[in-house]
Amino acid sequence: MPRISIAFIGLGGIASQAHLPAIKELGFNVDFCVDVDEQRVRSFTEKTGCKGYSDYKEMLENENLDAVLIATPNIFHATIAVEALKNGAHVYIEKPMATNIEEALKIVDAAYRVSKFAVVGHNGRFDYKAHTAAKLIHRGNLGRVYHARGFILRQRGIPPAPTFIKKSLAKGGAVYDIASHAIDMLLYLSGYPKPVSVKGFTYRAFGDRVEEFGMSYPQPPQPGMVCEVEDFGSAYISFDGGAGMYVEVSWASYVKENKVEYIVLGERGGIQIDGTSLSYVTSLEREFFVASPPSIPQVNSYREAWRRFLNAIENNDEALLCPIATAEQGVIDVTILASIYESSLIGKEVKIDVPNKLVERAREQLKCLKL
Ligand SMILES: NC(=O)c1ccc[n+]([C@@H]2O[C@H](COP(=O)([O-])OP(=O)(O)OC[C@H]3O[C@@H](n4cnc5c(N)ncnc54)[C@H](O)[C@@H]3O)[C@@H](O)[C@H]2O)c1
Structure with a gap:
């Protein structure tokens, strides 16, 4: 089984304090990372060894990604999620997945079209x-x-x-x-x-x-x-x-x-x-x-959510996501x-x-x- 490549988009509090430790506990690391704040990219790159970007579009174009965490401010979640899905990645979107119904539905639609998983960060x-x-x-x-x-x-x-x-x-x-x-x-x-x-x-x-x-x-x-x-x-x-x-x-x-x-x-x-x-x-x-x-x-709870998400990706089996929050939910x-x-x-x-x-x-x- 080839290893799963993971990218984080948005390197603030929740990415560094919760998601990074969670994937590390599972034996994974961040391969690619993006933030509009270049200082944050530098310190995240130093901490994890990830390849850093300041523009998520450039990263999506250049890299072959399996799983993408979207932990930016709310208004960017849906646009980034749809683009990441179109580029063939599974997406883990921090909550709320979108800030209006139309955008939320676009994520579900994009995930269906490419047969990828879209999940939401309701780790509680x-x-x-x-x-x-x-x-x-x-x-x-x-x-x-x-x-x-x-x-x-x-x-x-x-x-x-x-x-x-x-x-x-x-x-x-x-x-x-x-x-x-x-x-x-x-x-x-x-x-x-x-x-x-x-x-x-x-x-x-x-x-x-x-x-x-x-x-x-x-x-x-x-x-x-x-x-x-x-x-x-x-x-x-x-x-x-x-x-x-x-x-x-x-x-x-x-x-x-x-x-x-x-x-x-x-x-x-x-x-x-x-x-x-x-x-x-x-x-x-x-x-x-x-x-x-x-x-x-x-x-x-972050580790458990990532465990389900990565396991479903590795086995290409949607049923293994349960009970993680799905895009439909x-x-x-x-x-x-x-x-x-x-x-x-x-x-x-x-x-x-x-x-x-x-x-x-x-x-x-x-x-x-x-x-
Ligand atoms: N599941 C939870 O309980 C939980 C807890 C905290 C935050 N969150 C969610 O996570 C998201 C991020 O929250 P946070 O606390 O990490 O905030 P934060 O402000 O600490 O981090 C957000 C980061 O996104 C970066 N960013 C902004 N626009 C960007 C863009 N276009 N591309 C790439 N990076 C961009 C910012 O520079 C910043 O570093 C929010 O949507 C929030 O609701 C969820």
Whole structure:
């Protein structure tokens, strides 16, 4: 089996702090690397020995690539992904995969045309609690699922880098950044019901106070920084068949503590995941029971996502991707995210119409959770 050649496009925080260590743990290295910031290219080249470029198009033209990570600001994801696919590479796109539905669909289309894989960086799926919960739910332990909700709430967590806070690069704020993870998680856990409408709300409360409300990733806040995008978002999403979902996220807010929590409710049981625990709640003989695993192993979720991705490439087998987030699943995520912004703007519920075929594919791609 010839070795897999890997390129990274965008060499900032997530590429160097999460993806690089993940592939190294798997015994791989970065062969080619691109950033518009030449200083970043130099230091990445020194660290990894990769061949550096400052223009991704030049790299795609010159090199024979098997796998490409796209970790640039959001607005470039889709264009780069489509070009990389056309050049015959499999793509691993950081979230959100695109900033509008049309571009997200173009990625799915490009991947079909060249028979390559396009996956999205929702690595939270590989967290032990989430993966265990997903298996419990997909194997029927909750009965019919009718409600799911997710919270990612930070007190002082505006990511103070242009990638996240400049509208021209990020397009949106907390919703594209962290509601994308929350919605992916809830769709993954609840098995891709078909969304039919969204009522969303976004708000920019701390944009002029980045020094006070910023976090240290991907770099400490600089004086005078302004966050041009929203730092709060919430949405109620309705699904075909009557189920509902609520999501609330904040980069910054006056909450007592930071919180990441997911709850999925079914007619025969419920799942609750928070920062440190996973609980399964059910009833037996009219008595409530709460079960939790006695220990929660720490999993490097980036490594697990890369393991699936590289294994599927090596064996040319799409089924081996499961449960990594696929481009089809990413389109559904982006459709909901874009609708949150639209609904907030017009102050009304927005109807959405995702093609049935896409939803069926999204469900099929999670088949491994049932086995
Ligand atoms: N999965 C996760 O949990 C997670 C976490 C953090 C970031 N992300 C995503 O990863 C992406 C990057 O985030 P980051 O934290 O690394 O940001 P960052 O600002 O640290 O890095 C982005 C890099 O992209 C480079 N860049 C900009 N335009 C480019 C272009 N056209 N071609 C090549 N390089 C270009 C920048 O110079 C910078 O080095 C974002 O889309 C973000 O949403 C995902």
